[in-house]
Amino acid sequence: MGGTTQGSTAPLDAAAAAKAAFAAVEGKPFPEDVFTAPRLRWAVVGTGVIANQMAQSLALAGRTLSGVQNRTLAKAHAFAAAYGVARVYDSFEELCQDPTIDAVYVTTPHNTHIRYLRAALAAGKHVLCEKSITLNSAELAEARGLAEANGVVLMDATTILHMPLYRELARRASAGEFGRMNLAQVSFGSYKEYGDLTNRFYNPALAGGALLDIGVYALSIMRLFMAGQPTEVVSLGNLASTGVDEAGGIVCRNAEGQLGVISLTLHSKQPKRAVISFDRCYVEVAEYPRADAATITWTSDGRRETVSAGTEAYALCYEVADLERAVAGDKAARALLDTASDVMDLMTDLRRAWGVTYPEER
Template identity: 85%
Template sequence: MPDTEKNAPLDSAAAASAAFAAVESRPFPDDVFTAPELRWAVIGCGVIANQMATSLALAGRHLRGVANRTREKAVAFAEKHHVERVYDTAEDLYADPDVDAVYVTTPHNTHIRYLRGALAAGKHVLCEKSITLNSAELAEARALAAANGVVLMDATTILHMPLYRELRRRADAGEFGRMNLAQVSFGSYKEYGDLTNRFYNRGLAGGAMLDIGVYALSIMRLFMASQPEEVVSLGNLASTGVDEAGGIVCRNAEGQLGVISLTLHSKQPKRAVISFDRCYVEVTEYPRADAATIVWTADGHREAVRAGVEGYALCYEMADLERAVAGDARAAALIDTASDVMDLMTRLRADWGVTYPEEE
């Protein structure tokens, strides 16, 4: 097999399977779940729900319950992952006093409905990306969480991977100097053959922004001192009316720049380069990355940085929610970063004329 083929990035499902296979025989580390354990249930039985259940099993845990639009799928999911309870409806899940936290893994445009129900019932919620369709929905959900004394958390992996916590720690300590520029790309190749699939389907809140743009904007925002105020962009739309590709340039009050390229119809590297005065930090396959390279300005030497393990990505999400519930201010503040990203995504879609039926 040619080297280029052997070294080609895996698609997300294959990459997740490989990451799980790499850790399944290892002892689970004792520094992931450090807060009191919550009793978890999941809404939805798709790819992410299965990854979540697999992640918990690595830690010796199991989901308390599952709800799904199709009961037969929920039953099959419960049997596969040793889930204790199958609920006929999401409302039955909300009413269960033995459930503390809910992971919402359904399509983007259904999130707000489940957030309203779970938060109003006093459940903590971890919600898969994109956490809502737009800023107004997220503001509503945050207000509900505050009113009911529960934690709402965005499950975008970048917010939770230990690698970024370590890089941010070093950046905040002044080790890298001033942050000047983030250059971020993310491209996937999705066939035009079936425009009803979730990537291009307007009725399922498809498009590059909510599916992959959330990762690129999250890593950019994570290293910026403040939210970008100036945003210029161009977006190309698919025939279904959702965004297929986009080029974005942002600048905040500190003069820090972000340059982002997104596409659903061309392969691009998932690559982020964060440039500082004293170095640049390069991360490939960045959504669940556990390794980065620092290239130092003074002499060009390269420093490898590792933190966390890709295979535990969803465990880090759940662990952060448990920490926030226990009073960890850093974990609780992650929703502020998520809100900034949602504001940017909402603004960009408005500039491109991309709307969903729920917004009309």
Template identity: 80%
Template structure:
């Protein structure tokens, strides 16, 4: 086998399976969940819901309930993951006083419907990316959360991985000097043969921006001092009306640049390079990364930084919500980053003419 074949990046599902296998049988770290435990339920029982249940099991915890559009699938999910209760309707879930927090894992275009009801029912919500279709929906959801005194959190893994928390700590302490440029690639190859699949289906809020762009823009925004106020871009659409590729250049008031390339129809490395005065930081497979390389400007020295573990990515998300509920300001503030990213994505889609049925 050629080295290029042996080392080829795995697709998302295979990578997650490999990450879980790597930590199977290991003692779960005692520094992940450090806030009072919440009682969790999930809406949806697809790939992410299964990963969530597996993640909780790694920590010796279990979901308390599941609701799904198809009850038979919910029953099978509950049996597989030892979930105590299957709800006949989401309304039953919202009304259950034994549930504190809900993870919404359904398609993008359904999120706001569940967010409105769950938050109004007094449940804390962790919502899978993209958290909403657009900035207006997210602001509506945040207003409901504020009104009812609950926490709304975006589940984009970039916001929660310990690696980025450690790198940001060092950057904010001045170790790296001024941040100048963030360059991010994200490319997947999805066949055009079936344009009804979720990636290309406008009725399922398909497209590169909400599916993969959210990762790149989230990482870019994390390391910028402020929200970009200048944005230029080009986007390619397919016949269904969704974006399949895009090139984006952003600049904020501090003059920091972000350069992002996205595609759903060509494989690219998921590679991020954040350039500072004193070094650049390189991260491969960055959505759930636990390792980065710092290359120092003065002498070319390479430093490896490791924090967290890829296999616990969804645990970090849930732990952050529990910390936010307990009053942790840093965790609670992650929704502000998510709001900036959503504003950028909404602006870019408008520039490209990508409009979902719910927005017409």
């Protein structure tokens, strides 16, 4: 089990949590049921924290990336040396022209994603793109159209969509075991200093703000358990001095009458906690972005059940595995982008209501 258990201390940040998760599986055999589709040859764009985590996660499975490209060539060479990556590209165009690369993992800032998506998809590469997959719904619709036109797979790397825990919970919910889903209450709060407002959290030139950085997780877990896309949304958003959204309170309702209540903030710590309430039980998930365990409390007798599925340390491996399954024709894996599109529609509408516009959108 990963994440946080009762009586333990939660990691201070995402990087510390990932480090702890990797340490927990060190020396253990990698599960045989993660990668079930034909293996693709992968290259990564960007060499930041998440790219390093992907290389470390794949190493647990005995896999390596085949190529790396970064704006700063020296960083690309250092990354390649650290993780045994065979090829360093001088430009993204060179990467796209390499026939030995099947899939590209995009880890650059949000506002650069569409540029890389256009080039990679047009070149016939499958793409796994970090959250937020695009800035807005129009960009995502364009990227989806390019993927379809070129016969390749586009996938959103938001971990909620790929963790086995949610697949298992969704299976049980769809089977009717929990009864009707009524309410999702989801919170996510981080404390980011105001000292440097040019950082990616508060800088509009880097598509900063709570929604694209942390709200995508909260909205994804809500949407995953709703029968249909919310059609009514009311919200309040507080903006930082730079004009990006710093905090938000969101209430959603769909045609089925299911509610979602979400709280987000970049300047106050609050638990990453999701509670999904059904007729017969409620499901609690702590540290939910990469969770591998949940607690079900049954309405009839108060009995508590622990559900475990997957392993936190393999979160990014599950993303790669889902894209490879989608390429092999798995319909469930291909449908994950529909959920991501619904979430993007919500985020686009929310930013519009709050008056948050990025330079690329003006």
